[in-house]
Amino acid sequence: MFKNLIVYALDADWCDGIANTAADLLAEKLAAHPLLPVNQASMSSSGWTPFAAFGGPLYSIGKGNFLLSLGHETRMLPASVINREWKARAAALKDQQGFAPGRKQLRDLKDLVIDELRPKAFIKSTTTMALLNLADHLLIVDTPSAKLAEDLGTVLRADLGDLPGIPFDTKQTPSAAMTGWVATKSAPPFFVVEGSCDLIADNPSKSEVKVARCDLADPAILKMIGDGKIVSKLSLCWRERVSFVLTDKGIIKRLRFLADTDADEGKNGADQHAEDVFAASALIFSSEVSLLLADLTAALGGAK
Structure with missing residues (x-):
């Protein structure tokens, strides 16, 4: 279901208050901000989309857990395309007026180029999924990008009225x-x-060594650590059920359940059986992630 986990610790009192709020009211707040097609005057648009074929933008899976999906539409307008057209027009303007355009002329010309090219730009559609775990006071975002996680948190905070939380720390x-x-x-x-890690020098050079599918007890690897390199990424297996890569930022990447808990069947249909399969798989997923994060927190000395 999720491939990456960026975790935020939420205020416990806020979570308890939200948990006592009717799920329908929370869903209404998100439904008031749906994803709309990006218009010709904008470069991007974002809004909530249905997480599954069975409901709205807030999918309840019980035990204070909700699945969310923030949709994005972005016009892809490469800087190289803008600059090529901008320079061509600047050259033409120089020939026309007999002297090089000034800074304001160049700035206005670039704005004009962007305005004219924007409606022709290709539109890229993406989604960022999240799990709102009120019982454990966590917001878990499925992305390896801290910026995308922060963007989702910003939109959710605006639509719910508040979202007191900080990046999870140990x-x-x-x-x-x-x-x-x-x-x-x-x-x-x-x-x-497991047998993969990244080692980085603990000095300004930040030189990096990537080790893949290797015995990490190899003397050469241990020597690099003895010489001052630190592990910035490490592949791990949890309870023989989940494999993942942990980063030095506390981000979990390449999350893979060794037993199938993805509701792929449930994502592709809207009949009752498909919804039951999806709901059961989503509940298993949220329970496993909650236990994984609890064990990982303990392994890192506990939460700050």
């Missing part, structure tokens, strides 16, 4: 913990260190 930094696991050839309870 007492031990992920890089320190991961470096220790590799250096000591050990792993915390419920986790297994």
Whole structure:
């Protein structure tokens, strides 16, 4: 269902208050901000879209968990295209008036080029999915990009009226913990260190070494750690059920359930059986992610 996890810790009192609010009222707030087609005067548009074929923009999966999907439409107008047309017109203007255009003329000319090219630009459609876990006071966003996660949080905050939260943080930094696991050839309870990692120099050079499908107990790798490199990414397996890559920013990437919990069947139909399959899979997914994050938090010394 999700391939990446960026986690925000939400205020507990706020979550408890939202949990006591009718789900229909929350859904109405998001439904008031649907994704609309990007108009000719804009470069982008965003709004909430149905998470599944069975309902609106807020899909309740029980136990205080809701799935959200923020849609985006962006006009793709490469800078190279703008600059090529801008320079051609600037050259033509120079020939026409007999002297080089000034800064204001160039700025106005560039704005004109953008205005004329914008309606012709290709429109790219994307979605950013999220899990609002009120029981654990978490917002979990399916993206490897901190900016996209922040964008979703900004829109959700505006539509709900508030969203008090901060990026999830632990007492031990992920890089320190991961470096220790590799250096000591050990792993915390419920986790297994797999055979891929990135090592980065802990100095201004930030030189990086990528290790893939290798025994991380290799003396050469241990020597690099002994010489001062730290682990910035590490592949892990959790409870023999989920594999993923943990980064030094605490982002989980390449999340993969080793047993199928994706509701692919439920995503493609609207009959009752498909909805039941999707609902069951979504509930399993949210429960597994909640337990995974609890175990990972403990492995990193607990939440700050």
